[in-house]
Amino acid sequence: MAKPIEDFARLFGAELSLDRSLVARKGNKVFLLGPNLKALVGKGGEWLFAGIYLGKIEGGKFLPSFPLLFIIADRAQNKVVVDDKAAWLFVCGRDIFKEGVLEAKGSRRKGAYTLVLNRYGECLGFGVMEKDLDKAKRGVVVKNVLDVGDFLRRERGERTSEAYLAQFYFVG
């Protein structure tokens, strides 16, 4: 179960090495357990959620959780740092315009996966480079794939990013 997650991290130039014995799957959801929780999960019972939620697998696609993005953020090479206005629009589900990018690290090529950080260095989600960043003069440069505003959309019962997310990549 760890491989799709490690493959996903690699999209951002991050190397993750998960302890296989602590990765558990429940239905289509994948979790990283601490030793205490692993002992409990082994006892059975109809648990729904345990430890750190890493994401879910649907139709062969891995859909990441936010805790996983935060774990990856510490190790990722591909990151864009955006200004306050771009950060807020991104959290509202919008794409990143060239004008909002303060800094870019790692791959700047079209099609590259990149984390989106605010000026505090906090991970707000991720996207895909829409154009080569160095060639783009203006317009959308990072297509929003998943942002933390998803929590609000879930609370409101709106369509979450998952269906949209699933179009973008295939791992595992």
Next chain:
Amino acid sequence: MFGKEFFVNRYRLLGWEFRDVTPRQAIRVNTMNVKGVNLVERLKGLGVELEEIPFLRGGYWILHSEFSVGATVEYLLGYYSIQEAAAQIPATLFTDLRGKTVLDACAAPGGKTIQLADLMENTGVIVALDVNGRRLNALMNQLERCRVKNAIVYRLDARKASKLGLKFDRILLDVPCSGNFATDKDWFRRRTLADVERNARLQREILAEAAKILKDDGEIVYATCSLEPEENELNIDWAVKNLGLETVEIECYGEEAPTEIFGKRLDDSIRNCRRIWPDKTQGFFVCKLKKRG
């Protein structure tokens, strides 16, 4: 037996004169997620006016905000939770939570589960139970948003918690209750004494199950947001007399609970419980129990 006059008269007999109140919105800082972040300054920078809640650590009342405090980046990053002030009290009453096995018996939608994880600094284990699917989804979203690492969630009725085959160091019983008028403007129209008594029976069943799975040196914190003594003092009096539990002195916001309810004399130790009449907070009741030594 129902209606505003009926219930208001009961409150008068318990020593409180009814007045309409609107509790302030409050937040609680998730300390595990804000290391190196000056959250209060950031919120002030967004125009949110805060007042530190004097009887809580990391709790703030929202005095003014031009937008929902549930829609900031800081909220979405799990830096704080929206949690009414009185509701922040129960989890703080446990002693020494680090590394413990804790049961949150009626956990959804998860405000107190997140608070327990924070107080435990993500050590030990929280076993979180609930039965309502929609509320369980809310709980799991909260656990993800706040990056909790030490919780396991089961769809299980608290009255059947012993099925897990575990014994617990700490048990939080934030039991389903009738609520109160301060947070439900239709409360007097919708509630009857029969509702209250039905909830009280359910709460006793949950208390009885908790007593079975509590370790000998364990602690139970029992809380409701009901003002009705059937769900509060009378239930705890019953637990003290029937479940081998005793109340423990606590230091927290609120009044000493009465030991005489509508002419019925209760165990003297019920005074260790705390009753919170609505004012800046909603109505609330809380107490701490342990096995009789």
